[in-house]
Amino acid sequence: MRTRGIIVGAMPFQTPLTDDVTLRELSKDDAAAMAQAYTRNREHLAPWDPERPEEFYTEEWHKERLWVQVLENSTGRALYTVLESDGEIVGRLNLTDIVHGAFESGHIGYWLDARFIGRGLMTRAIEALAAHARDELGLHRLQAVTLPHNEASQAVLARAGFEKIGFAPTYLKIAGKWQDHVMFQLILHG
Template sequence: MPFEIALTDDVTLRELTKDDAAALAHGYARNREHLAPWDPARPEEFYTEEWHKDRLWAQVLENSTGRALHTVLEADGEIVGRLNLTDIVRGAFQNGHVGYWLDARFTGRGLMTGAIEALVVHARDELGLHRLQAATLPHNEASQAVLARLGFERIGFAPSYLKIGGQWQDHVLFQLILHG
């Protein structure tokens, strides 16, 4: 059964589907300026339905094999955010990476806190993961506040960790232990 949770009366967190290309492209295009300081440099094609159609199948496949859980936040048929659990490693590690963004019109409502909280419960209770990790730019205080509210602890600092906005940038690393 696909992962789906009503976060509020108007916003649902649900598993990404192969039919989300147009809505996803529109969500990224609508938030292009808002996301630019936090995202990798994107080619112009990234903001088109065709670009996403060509790539969604891989993310849907990752969901079906348990290697990831790619989700979207949806409101009235529009994608207003993404929350992804990627790089799931089994065996002795039982770990996954959390990444997310939220539409500029929906910030400040506690939606991402609720979405990540739902993902944490699912990762612990349904997926059996032991640990989640996340990374933020050092100046992304809003994202760090969301993680702190949910009990993620700062565990380190990674110089030149990800190429954001065309430059290798440092990140603050966080983890949440799901089974003590």
């Protein structure tokens, strides 16, 4: 039950995507697994992520910061999730900047472990999160952005029902430079 954006008595969000991968709400105990996932995918994510300080790849860095994301989950301002396989984090899917009232909207961002690409996992994860955002959080709209040359991410969004709505010049600082992004949205209540 949602009351003024705060989730009251809610069970943590969790849904199986396949026999071996589950999408679940982030836990404060995920620091070690998160550091391992980012370290394992450092090269794979570098072209799509902001530049990261060296300490980002340590358990201590994540321990100091995960509690903020867990708190945001509990207040309804965000829903930070992970894709997990055999106790290992193999991706992230985050719903952030949740705004209620007349807007009822949020932004999604995601990445997937290089070993799990091509299985349709992120499409299924986004579809599950969108259904939860609509049915449980009462959101009307989700937004996502990608780099113009990130065709794989754009294909994931298209398969999940997102439509291209615009272009944002120098939108985010990715891989050390301000880069343009293509904007997408998914209307959850048609």
